[in-house]
Amino acid sequence: MRSDPPNGGEPLLPLGGEPADATDPALETVRPGQPTPGRLGRVGPGADEGLADPGEPGRRQRHELWMRRALEVAVTGPAAGGPSTDPADGADLAVEDVPVGAVVYGPDGTELAFGRNERELTGDPTAHAEVLALRRAAQRLGRWRLDDCTLVVTLEPCTMCAGALALARISTVVFGAWEPKTGAVGSLWDVLRDRRVNHRPEVYGGVLENETAAVLRAFFR
Numbered sequence: 001m002r003s004d005p006p007n008g009g010e011p012l013l014p015l016g017g018e019p020a021d022a023t024d025p026a027l028e029t030v031r032p033g034q035p036t037p038g039r040l041g042r043v044g045p046g047a048d049e050g051l052a053d054p055g056e057p058g059r060r061q062r063h064e065l066w067m068r069r070a071l072e073v074a075v076t077g078p079a080a081g082g083p084s085t086d087p088a089d090g091a092d093l094a095v096e097d098v099p100v101g102a103v104v105y106g107p108d109g110t111e112l113a114f115g116r117n118e119r120e121l122t123g124d125p126t127a128h129a130e131v132l133a134l135r136r137a138a139q140r141l142g143r144w145r146l147d148d149c150t151l152v153v154t155l156e157p158c159t160m161c162a163g164a165l166a167l168a169r170i171s172t173v174v175f176g177a178w179e180p181k182t183g184a185v186g187s188l189w190d191v192l193r194d195r196r197v198n199h200r201p202e203v204y205g206g207v208l209e210n211e212t213a214a215v216l217r218a219f220f221r
């Protein structure tokens with residue numbers, strides 16, 4: 001687990017960003033020592049220049065606030081209550097499940113849905129926090145497109161979840177701890193910033209990285 005924030009939670013690829021050359025030295029500031037999958041989008045310092053609305057007041061604070069909510073979901077489980085309609089709510093906590101939490105926010109910042117990793121609880125290999133949160137958010141909105149929505153998750157998404165996020169047309173992804181073993185948003189792969197893909201969400205990694213990593217470390221200790 002990384003201990004230092006790779007980029008301080010700054011955007012890796014602002015929405016609509018113009019892709020930079022894969023040999024851009026700025027890539028090194030995002031995942032030092034990590035192989036890059038080739039044709040990455042623009043990343044690193046200055047990547048959001050003129051693009052991402054860097055002057056928006058309180059964005060970092062909002063992301064951290066949302067991440068704390070995702071952490072709450074991760075450690076307290078589905079019984080915590082909220083907009084979820086999942087029948088598992090109120091069930092015994094899935095203590096065996098890796099504590100990963102995800103929350104989807106609407107364009108106005110309203111919490112639409114949340115999900116906690118329930119793979120062990122449900123015996124479902126696809127029951128990752130992100131997938132559950134996406135499904136519930138889509139159900140609540142009555143559509144599969146989650147344009148202008150933000151998904152916040154405590155751990156870097158895997159390939160499945162990154163694919164699901166892209167398919168949901170989610171606008172922004174905010175994640176906490178980096179996952180060097182399975183991460184698909186900059187670690188092992190970079191599904192969301194692959195410029196061969198038409199839809200590339202705005203990505204913020206390493207938000208509250210220490211806190212989110214600590215929860216996972218405590219679980220695996």
Ligand SMILES: [Zn+2]
Pocket residue numbers: 128129130157158159160161162
């Ligand atoms: Zn996943």
